[in-house]
Amino acid sequence: MKRLRITVQGIAYEVTVEDLDIDTPAAAAPAPSAAPAPAPAAAPAPAAAPVAAAPAPAAAAPAGDGAVPSPLAGTVVSVDVSVGQKVAQGDTLLVLEAMKMNTNIGAPSDGTVTAVNVAAGATVTEGQVLVTLS
Numbered sequence: 001m002k003r004l005r006i007t008v009q010g011i012a013y014e015v016t017v018e019d020l021d022i023d024t025p026a027a028a029a030p031a032p033s034a035a036p037a038p039a040p041a042a043a044p045a046p047a048a049a050p051v052a053a054a055p056a057p058a059a060a061a062p063a064g065d066g067a068v069p070s071p072l073a074g075t076v077v078s079v080d081v082s083v084g085q086k087v088a089q090g091d092t093l094l095v096l097e098a099m100k101m102n103t104n105i106g107a108p109s110d111g112t113v114t115a116v117n118v119a120a121g122a123t124v125t126e127g128q129v130l131v132t133l134s
């Protein structure tokens with residue numbers, strides 16, 4: 001088994017990949033010491049392989065205008081900031097849900113929220129501006 005770090009659209013995921021070479025005898029596998037984990041997705045499938053994602057690092061760096069784009073398509077679970085609020089780099093701005101998995105969208109830098117462009121329950125697309133900072 002190999003542990004790999006895969007970055008997808010600026011978000012790092014740690015995954016464990018098992019070699020499924022059919023020429024290898026099955027007797028070489030160690031005896032399980034606890035309940036077996038579900039089989040990992042066939043390699044390589046980085047988009048479907050995030051493992052218990054820790055809070056996501058800051059969203060993609062703003063394009064100089066303070067825009068914080070959505071790193072993925074999904075549904076807004078909660079908006080944790082309001083216009084005028086000061087935020088520090090890494091503070092959670094909002095939470096997105098995609099494929100039954102919540103992703104914290106963090107502030108890419110220190111700043112003040114100048115616009116919140118989405119509300120809880122909204123469906124967003126990849127690249128859509130969620131929040132604007134100054």
